[in-house]
């Protein structure tokens with residue numbers, strides 16, 4: 044690109060416990076940084092305007108819509124995505140509960156719901172149904188009617 | 202001769218809830234959806250879209266875009282192959298290639314806002330978007346029409362000059378009316394003349410969208426051998442291939458469609474959008490091209506379901522027996538014909554036995570996106586009208602509306618509004634289950650101060666299609682089985698397929714490994730739609746498994762040196778008819794196949810009529826805030842005849858998901874159109890589908906009336922549940938506030954208006 048080449052930003056960030064050093068175009072969202080630059084396509088795109096939650100990741104333990112964050116903003120931060128949720132020991136209890144409760148149909152919303160729900164359970168291990176519904180209201184699912192998602196989160200709660 | 206089956210109950214695998222085979226990939230983010238496709242040298246495509254709903258294109262200048270660094274190809278309507286006007290059946294709806302092509306890329310006229318006028322392929326998405334802004338288009342803006350009443354006026358602007366409408370068999374030109382059909386039975390006028398109670402009401406509904414979370418996408422490579430490879434999120438790899446080949450004017454065998462995981466469709470991913478454009482961009486750039494649709498374009502240019510105007514008239518005798526009905530149904534088709542008036546006619550009276558009926562349906566063009574199937578296309582609309590009218594008829598006559606529904610329920614032999622006679626159906630069983638349900642027998646409860654509560658019920662119906670499916674099996678030496686089938690899996694269906702195979706072979710659900718094939722690895726299979734998948738593809742899997750048993754009996758015959766007719770098979774064990782103690786299990790046999798003739802494979806294919814009629818009744822309890830008009834659903838129960846539930850958890854999921862889409866449609870969703878044909882709410886924020894916060898848990902009561910047309914009694918289940926919610930909620934709102942609403946959405950604004 045000639046005249047309008049945007050400058051790239053040097054970003055050092057930890058993604059799912061692994062350090063990455065990246066040159067991120069200044070205009071690039073964190074979502075595209077993950078999907079296009081690093082190849083972590085588990086974080087999904089549904090709307091690109093912060094209204095579906097399919098792109099939910101956590102930055103320093105706080106859940107965000109990665110389509111609304113620039114890749115350049117995670118310099119020095121810790122990012123967790125769906126790909127970092129299971130460990131060599133096995134699935135996270137939320138992942139297991141989603142499978143057992145049939146909490147996914149098409150599954151496109153699932154990574155976002157799992158990352159968001161983990162954000163809740165990490166701080167509040169036994170939330171009420173109302174609290175779960177409140178916390179997950181930023182994540183859209185069009186397939187399930189949410190019933191089995193709420194039940195799965197309840198199951199994974201202690 | 203159609204095969205019929207006796208119901209069984211002693212299933213080993215059917216009716217259990219195994220973890221779905223694709224589940225691990227989907228909870229870990231590893232599953233590859235259409236948008237996740239990566240290929241060496243992949244570039245991105247985007248569309249340049251019309252800001253106008255109706256306009257002539259005077260000129261398009263793409264030179265500035267083409268000159269940009271990083272741009273590889275620019276196409277316009279001039280690059281689209283000229284497809285002939287030809288109607289092709291896609292399972293749920295038809296397609297005319299000329300119009301389908303024109304819908305994807307405007308020729309000399311744009312017909313809806315967002316209509317693509319050019320497309321660009323560039324090194325990345327950002328560059329492609331930048332280049333798209335450099336395309337200049339000169340438009341001559343034309344007046345637009347966005348509802349059926351305006352579209353049928355004498356002086357209405359005409360969308361398609363070459364459209365020849367079919368008015369009860371007569372050709373009409375210079376019209377926006379693509380079709381007018383009629384179904385009439387009995388003596389309608391006479392029956393109304395002698396009816397003790399009649400009611401006639403008009404109902405109006407806005408367009409709504411399927412609202413799948415994954416936007417449309419496609420990746421295509423048009424190679425030097427003139428072969429076109431496509432990777433996409435589609436509800437049917439083969440119907441997608443038919444459309445792509447038809448629009449690109451190449452033989453189907455030139456196109457290979459690989460269906461990637463699909464993030465919801467509900468009918469909206471049966472039509473192709475980006476696939477042919479990505480292919481043409483690929484041909485021009487000699488690179489694989491990927492396109493992912495922006496959300497506003499998903500709303501503005503892909504498959505909404507028709508907005509509708511409907512007039513229903515009902516007549517009943519003094520004893521509460523329905524005697525006459527008429528329905529006048531105008532559906533918005535969008536910019537091309539095809540508004541599902543056929544299905545609407547099949548569904549409108551289906552829950553009832555009525556001797557004298559007439560239906561008139563009109564398929565009307567408007568300057569909005571061409572509609573696509575959406576879960577029981579056409580049925581929720583007519584359910585809203587019919588079930589609201591039934592309740593109002595009962596209110597006026599002083600009848601209990603549940604008892605009225607039971608007394609007039611359709612049954613085996615009842616004639617549907619389009620003339621078809623029902624075989625074994627479960628409408629009466631469903632209504633009896635409502636009557637004895639916990640929900641129906643629990644009090645509504647007192648509303649808190651400033652609020653009002655109401656309970657409503659309504660029926661819903663979908664006919665469920667059969668069509669073509671294919672399945673292949675291969676035995677592994679460890680006693681497991683590979684299953685390849687052609688139905689793209691949107692909600693766990695591949696596990697239901699594996700369960701069909703496992704049940705026949707007497708092995709576990711996880712001993713069968715299912716794969717959804719591409720168009721070069723499995724035989725023709727129709728769309729995942731019409732609630733046909735578990736029924737028809739499951740049937741094909743059952744056939745393939747039975748064929749595999751026959752193959753294996755021959756191997757056992759070699760092993761024991763007997764005739765294969767003398768080999769029995771039961772619950773996973775082969776035995777000799779002559780010597781009952783001589784047995785070998787499926788797994789053990791699998792390990793010996795190398796010495797018994799080599800690989801054992803089988804195949805199954807079907808072409809079926811119907812997946813069995815699906816009936817449901819919903820109970821909705823609403824609580825309305827009298828100050829704000831906001832409606833909360835406080836309790837909700839879905840009762841439905843599901844035939845036999847192969848995997849009950851995913852059947853419940855269909856019932857719950859369908860109900861919630863109906864709830865959204867009832868209370869809030871709509872295409873809010875501005876006068877100039879723009880959609881004012883083309884984002885998830887403004888369109889506002891239901892969230893976790895808007896809903897209670899959704900209870901389900903699965904009534905199982907096995908479908909005699911399927912070996913295990915499977916009936917289609919996915920579509921029926923979106924039909925009852927809108928009228929159930931309308932009836933509940935009426936009970937709560939004493940005023941009936943005749944228009945959707947029944948949002949806070951309309952309730953406040955009704956309260957005044």
Ligand code: FES
Pocket residue numbers: 087088089090091092093094095096097098099108109110111
């Ligand atoms: S893609 Fe980020 S919220 Fe929808």
Ligand code: FES
Pocket residue numbers: 146147148149150151152153183184185186187414464465
């Ligand atoms: S499972 Fe499809 S959107 Fe949630």
